[in-house]
Amino acid sequence: MMKGVTFLIAAATLAGFVAVTVPASLHGDEEAARVFVTTIPSGYRDWRLISVAHEEGNLHSFAAVLGNDVAIKAYREGKLPFPDGTIIAALHYGHVPSEENNKVFGQPQSFVAGAATNIQFMVKDSKKYSTTGGWGFGHFKDGKPGDDTFMKTGYPCHNQAKARDLVFTRYAP
Amino acid sequence: MMKGVTFLIAAATLAGFVAVTVPASLHGDEEAARVFVTTIPSGYRDWRLISVAHEEGNLHSFAAVLGNDVAIKAYREGKLPFPDGTIIAALHYGHVPSEENNKVFGQPQSFVAGAATNIQFMVKDSKKYSTTGGWGFGHFKDGKPGDDTFMKTGYPCHNQAKARDLVFTRYAP
Numbered sequence: 001m002m003k004g005v006t007f008l009i010a011a012a013t014l015a016g017f018v019a020v021t022v023p024a025s026l027h028g029d030e031e032a033a034r035v036f037v038t039t040i041p042s043g044y045r046d047w048r049l050i051s052v053a054h055e056e057g058n059l060h061s062f063a064a065v066l067g068n069d070v071a072i073k074a075y076r077e078g079k080l081p082f083p084d085g086t087i088i089a090a091l092h093y094g095h096v097p098s099e100e101n102n103k104v105f106g107q108p109q110s111f112v113a114g115a116a117t118n119i120q121f122m123v124k125d126s127k128k129y130s131t132t133g134g135w136g137f138g139h140f141k142d143g144k145p146g147d148d149t150f151m152k153t154g155y156p157c158h159n160q161a162k163a164r165d166l167v168f169t170r171y172a173p
Numbered sequence: 174m175m176k177g178v179t180f181l182i183a184a185a186t187l188a189g190f191v192a193v194t195v196p197a198s199l200h201g202d203e204e205a206a207r208v209f210v211t212t213i214p215s216g217y218r219d220w221r222l223i224s225v226a227h228e229e230g231n232l233h234s235f236a237a238v239l240g241n242d243v244a245i246k247a248y249r250e251g252k253l254p255f256p257d258g259t260i261i262a263a264l265h266y267g268h269v270p271s272e273e274n275n276k277v278f279g280q281p282q283s284f285v286a287g288a289a290t291n292i293q294f295m296v297k298d299s300k301k302y303s304t305t306g307g308w309g310f311g312h313f314k315d316g317k318p319g320d321d322t323f324m325k326t327g328y329p330c331h332n333q334a335k336a337r338d339l340v341f342t343r344y345a346p
Contacts, residue, residue: 045346049218052225052237054268057282064225064237064345093345095227101341104333109230113345160277168274172237172266172286 035129036151037121037138041068044089044121048072051172054095062095062113065169070124081134081165086124088167092117118146122158122167133159133166208302209324210294210311214241217262217294221245224345227268235268235286238342243297254307254338259297261340265290291319295331295340306332306339 047066055061067075070085094114101110118141126134137154139146158166220239228234240248243258267287274283291314299307310327312319331339 046221048220049222049237049239049264051286052235052266053271053286054227054235054284055278055282056284057278057280059282062225062227064222066222091222091345093225098226098341100334104330104341105228105230107230109228109232111227111229112343113224113226116346157277161273168271168277170285172264173289 035132035136036145036148036154037123037136038145040119040138040140040143041087041089041121041123044068044087044119045091047087047089049172050075050088051169053090053169060095061117062093062111064091064093064113065089066091075171082124082167084124084126084134086122088122088169090120090169092119117141118150120154122154133162135166208305208309209318209321209327210296210309211318213292213311213313213316214260214262214294214296217241217260217292218264220260220262222345223248223261224342226263226342233268234290235266235284237264237266237286238262239264248344255297255340257297257299257307259295261295261342263293263342265292290314291323293327295327306335308339 044066047068050065050067050071053061053063053065055063066089068085068087070083071088073079074082074086093116095111096114097108098110098112101112102108118139120140121136121138123129123136123138124134125136129136132155135155135158137151137158139150139154145151155166158168161168164170217239220241223238223240223244226234226236226238228236239262241258241260243256244261246252247255247259266289268284269287270281271283271285274285275281291312293313294309294311296302296309296311297307298309302309305328308328308331310324310331312323312327318324328339331341334341337343
């Protein structure tokens with residue numbers, strides 16, 4: 001493991017990246033995998049749209065997926081893997097019927113974003129998050145980071161989208 | 174009718190607005206109501222998110238609703254009516270199941286934005302669109318303005334949301 005870390009730091013130095021202080025407690029794979037995104041990236045609500053999504057099942061969620069400038073540029077250029085600095089935000093809301101819209105349409109057909117449920121982030125930093133595919137995962141509810149249960153699900157779930165650098169959402173034109 | 178028009182022009186002059194040339198053909202209410210938005214506002218794909226929406230019924234549409242800076246500011250300040258210069262864009266896509274996401278979830282539950290179907294705009298200009306609540310409506314498919322059938326539906330439909338200045342979509346936090 002240490003050899004791997006040494007190699008990564010060397011590579012990072014060659015590439016001219018800023019040095020990152022690795023916390024002393026992070027030695028094993030499992031612990032290292034627990035480097036989560038615990039601070040909400042600033043300004044995310046002003047970011048541009050990547051796409052929208054809806055999950056049924058137990059979620060009934062409505063998502064607006066936004067990206068920072070690095071993310072949008074990479075998407076538009078079709079660049080994979082996403083470069084360091086990429087941040088993708090999934091703003092989740094309830095998927096609720098709109099009574100007021102349905103009245104206008106004269107039938108139940110309209111669904112809108114209900115209350116905000118959570119916001120999830122993927123932050124690309126190939127050094128800091130080297131044990132989780134270069135991505136840090138974060139889950140926030142009411143502005144506070146979720147507990148490990150939520151945080152831990154990010155990587156194994158997204159790791160199933162390896163061909164797309166762990167990102168499910170495709171760019172909507 | 175001409176009296177009304179005169180008044181509006183006078184008011185506009187007092188308010189210091191830029192003069193608008195009213196086409197000679199627009200004399201009756203019906204014709205005047207046909208001032209549509211026929212040019213796609215530039216840069217709309219970079220605008221910020223207002224909210225998301227989904228319509229069932231005959232539409233099966235997924236919408237991302239974006240606003241220009243004037244729109245976003247008005248929304249965030251809860252300002253009604255929306256000021257002149259507001260533009261709201263509804264980017265419509267098919268609401269399609271995502272096979273690749275469903276594989277990961279192990280069940281059919283995931284819907285994403287499919288092919289782009291149309292883009293609709295509401296442009297606030299209280300003089301230019303005075304006969305349609307101050308809003309101009311536009312419908313574009315493949316970058317081209319829709320025919321009158323589509324264009325004409327905008328105002329009578331949105332006019333049912335009078336309490337919200339003809340705008341259905343609420344701002345998602």
